[in-house]
Amino acid sequence: MVNIGVILTLQRVRxxxxxxxxxxxxxxxxxxxxxxxxxxxxxxxxxxxxxxELLVTFVNESQKVYCFKTKVIGKRKVNIPMIVLxxxxxxxxxxxxxxxxxxxxxxxxxxxHPINREFPPFTTITDDxxxxxxxxxxxxxxxxxxxxxxxxxxxxxxxxxxxDYLTVNAQVVRLSEENDRQVxxxxxxxxxxxxxxxxxxxxxxxxxxxQQKKKGIFE
Numbered sequence: 001m002v003n004i005g006v007i008l009t010l011q012r013v014r015x016x017x018x019x020x021x022x023x024x025x026x027x028x029x030x031x032x033x034x035x036x037x038x039x040x041x042x043x044x045x046x047x048x049x050x051x052x053e054l055l056v057t058f059v060n061e062s063q064k065v066y067c068f069k070t071k072v073i074g075k076r077k078v079n080i081p082m083i084v085l086x087x088x089x090x091x092x093x094x095x096x097x098x099x100x101x102x103x104x105x106x107x108x109x110x111x112x113h114p115i116n117r118e119f120p121p122f123t124t125i126t127d128d129x130x131x132x133x134x135x136x137x138x139x140x141x142x143x144x145x146x147x148x149x150x151x152x153x154x155x156x157x158x159x160x161x162x163x164d165y166l167t168v169n170a171q172v173v174r175l176s177e178e179n180d181r182q183v184x185x186x187x188x189x190x191x192x193x194x195x196x197x198x199x200x201x202x203x204x205x206x207x208x209x210x211q212q213k214k215k216g217i218f219e
């Protein structure tokens with residue numbers, strides 16, 4: 001079951017190219033009340049007609065990703081204008097396995113900042129990225145160690161040409177040598193990531209995975 005206040009990502013069943021963002025405001029008598037969604041591409045409010053079939057995804061408090069199908073059944077205005085969706089039955093919620101998003105090889109810009117001033121900040125690129133963490137290529141001169149808590153700044157380029165900026169706390173899990181490439185890699189685990197940031201990462205991983213499949217990189 002989806003909880004009140006959760007951020008929702010909406011896609012029309014017949015047109016899944018456009019992603020919309022909304023929030024669950026209330027739930028009553030088998031109906032879900034959401035605020036008017038905005039397009040992730042344009043940031044503009046989007047009108048959803050009655051009867052529109054939607055695929056909805058969200059991240060729950062346990063950081064598990066779920067989806068369900070629904071349709072628009074009306075509009076309502078109490079304090080704010082809301083769209084009314086049909087609430088799915090309990091077995092209508094389907095969990096999306098995180099393995100679908102784990103270890104997507106991607107080189108994107110990243111900046112690593114200390115939380116407790118153990119090392120000077122530095123910029124680098126990612127080696128891989130997932131919904132739960134990233135691996136980064138370490139510069140030859142660094143003072144990073146396992147167990148350090150850091151703040152990660154990421155630049156997420158999406159397939160529609162938009163760019164999003166994400167800041168999230170993480171912990172250094174381990175350092176490893178990539179002898180064949182003669183580089184050192186640090187694996188970082190995200191800490192207390194919020195729903196909005198999680199959705200951005202999931203979208204980026206999903207889009208990158210699709211592109212890699214098209215090129216025959218990812219099986």
